[in-house]
Amino acid sequence: MLKKPNGQTIYRPIDGACPQKLIIKNGRVIDPANGVDDVCAVGVENGLITLCAKEVPPDFGAQEELDASGMWVVPGLMDMHVHLREPGREDKETIETGTLAACAGGFTAVACMPNTNPVLDEESKIRYVVQRAQNSVCRVYPVGSITKGLLGEELSPFGEMVRAGARAVSDDGKSVRKADIMKNALNYSKSFRIPVICHCEDSDLARGGHMNEGAMSTLLGVWGMPSVAEEVVVARDIMLAAYTGARVHIAHVSTAGSVRLVRDAKKLGVQVTCETCPHYIALTDDDLAAYDTNRKMNPPLRTRLDQEALLAGLADGTIDVIASDHAPHVSEEKDVEFDAAAFGVIGLETSLAIVLTYLIEKDVLLPSELVEKMSLMPNRILGLPGGTLSKGSVADITVIDPNARWTVDSSTFYSKGRNTPFNGFDLHGFARYTILSGNIVYERKDP
């Protein structure tokens, strides 16, 4: 049991199957995959969902009851873009601490990126992560690298990585520089029916930049990365996907131009999906006036106009997923002058609350759309069975309290990272219970 002073508790799952019969009552069940958005009871037996109905049958015989009055009962959330830093940088985060953070954030599954040390570019490395994550409070699906060592030259062995448990490939952290290599990667991915996740950044255009190139960078005297550095590669990767017939997923979309490119491509029937991150939803480059390195990430915070385009893209379905790009760093790499600070912010423990505060409360998204973008679509894109409350599916469930009010205090995080842009923010909503295979692994009481 891992308790935190603010009333959070994580319970480690006991080995083996969950023995309980659990009933979750009075909650608003939001399950877009099955068209459900109503107050219902959800019944769980032996780690599987067996019931979702208005009335609980009297002979159900639950050993445990959860009263979810005033709360939402949704399929377990999934964050498909996190950096767990293990192997190699266990000082920043480990698979253990990262999964604890995910669980506390309401996530029952994450997909972790391969830019570790060593890079996850072959079977044994993928296997290592899978094994390390075996008894975690959150499912971990590794993403393998597109190229060996992330060097952008030779393709990694997609087949053996998928066999070991990889659900996608990506060179996240950078783009595949050579377009012919990218074309080969897209073609090769078709054999395994996996998406290629693209970090889109033209390194020549972005070179030397530490924030968005705009009025703010002129004001602050910091070299900027223009939005066009992202867009030219988004355009390239979409066109290569169209040409090869492969599936691409554009990571961390941050600019208006990128949203427009994805929208137009979808209209033409290209197999493209994309994600954006909570920090682009809540902040802009105006928020860098104090050179706060906890707001430095790549792609960087963009302008208000870009933010408005992202919100429109979320509302009209152009943007399929919200993922955190959780990137923990040690304080020695962040508590320095702005130019020298590492890129990246954490997000697992604030993602849900940011979406509730900035999108749900502001009527940009409906609750069912939140579930789509933070549970159903990540699972679908990665070919996983989760994201629904269908009968017979594994009981990964998140119970959300949308009305809770809390103030972000990074010192209480389960993550090793403290580099959040939201420290001190007053947010609405959090996950009150996280349920993995029918086990209540996380509980949050108000202090």
Added chain:
Amino acid sequence: MKKLEPLMDAQALDRALTRIAHQILERNHDLHNFGIVGMQTRGVFLAQRIAKKLGALEGIELASGVLDVTLYRDDYRTAFKQPSVKVTNIPFDINGIDMVLVDDVLYTGRTVRAALDALTDFGRPKTIQCAVLIDRGHREMPITADYVGMSVTTRSNQEVALKVMEIDNEDSVWLMEQGPDK
């Protein structure tokens, strides 16, 4: 600060300056090797008047200058805010001459001490003499004025204020005391 008692009116002020001018002449017979320096701010006007009187008596134009001692004060570290630096202009060579420093009020003596420091940076006069309009006592340094307009006993919560036509539209000296503002 409120006005407590008038110490000098315009006439008394003028007579004091005339007497001081005569005393200076008495001691320094030859005004050709002589300079007069007024201390910022109001000492400057007093020096100008004395210089004019001496000039009229001897028929010459005196070497005169202005001195600001802000940069020589001893309270840089402890003063709440830096007082503004004002003009210093001593357009003559002070080496080997007799000179008179003119200030309005002699109190603790620290301002004159600072002035002596400042002048050492400009050269080495033969003598430095000091003329003040009012000596109000409470010395904290071993400093005496050579020429005094008037000696007054004061308490430390009081202030002596000179008003001059050039900036205050009147010539007078007042004893002020801390109290409700007038």
Added chain:
Amino acid sequence: MGLTIKHLLGLRGVSEQDITLILDTADNFYEVLQREIKQVPTLKGITVVNLFYENSTRTRISFELAEKRLSASPLNFSTSTSSVSKGESLRDTMRNIEAMKIDMVVVRHGAAGVPAFLTRCTGATIINAGDGLHEHPTQALLDMMTIRQKLGRLTGLKVAIVGDILHSRVARSNAWGMATMGMKVVACGPPTLLPQHCAPLGVTVTDSMDKALDGADVVMMLRLQLERQGSGLFPSIREYRERYGLDLEKLSKLPKNVLVMHPGPINRGIELASNVADGDHSVILDQVTNGVAVRMAVIYLLGGGENA
């Protein structure tokens, strides 16, 4: 009386009153610099650290001279000194310096925002001697002091700043400081050397030197960094000189008492012809003298007092 700011991090947002007080005080320190004994005892016992992460002999010497003339004790930490180059973090360097009980830090660094960062690390007074592409406030102050000295005023004057505006913190500080003082500033350079987003500078921007110089009371030429030629920012020195260099011919079209300024060091024959740099309109050497006076004024006004 006294400055309302506690540190000098830049000129953006500094009030007209504060700038005027610094310039007035600098005029008085200018007088001190004309004396035979160019020193006053005001800052005796006060230690000022010159923390220079970027090599810069002239600015550092100017500050050091200012500190010595005020009888302060300067301490120089530069990139050639051991711990700064050994990769000691900025925060640790600052902590070590503070443990030696210093009052004031003059800092120059290649990363923007470092002076602001230092104000969060320490209780010492911070003076920005140039941070990345951000600001160089004492340079702009000495530029304004020189203009005021020569032309008698600041308000309403037109200043043309010509050159690599994109990489110039001097241009930025001048743009913001001069706007506050009611001057009209025009920034001019080839489009590749102008910021993509110029609005925050609050000045007119043009790539035409003719337009920029038209009716200018002051022409400020910026140094062209020749190393940048290889990076595709301008094609050749010859073309740059022709379009953006100042020579006698271009100068002859300007008003009779126009001032020619340059923050130094000059690339003679490139942005500034030798006969202009050494000519009657040039006040470049006055800028250097005034630099010491301005820095004395800034150090004097910011230092001392029970945390004014």
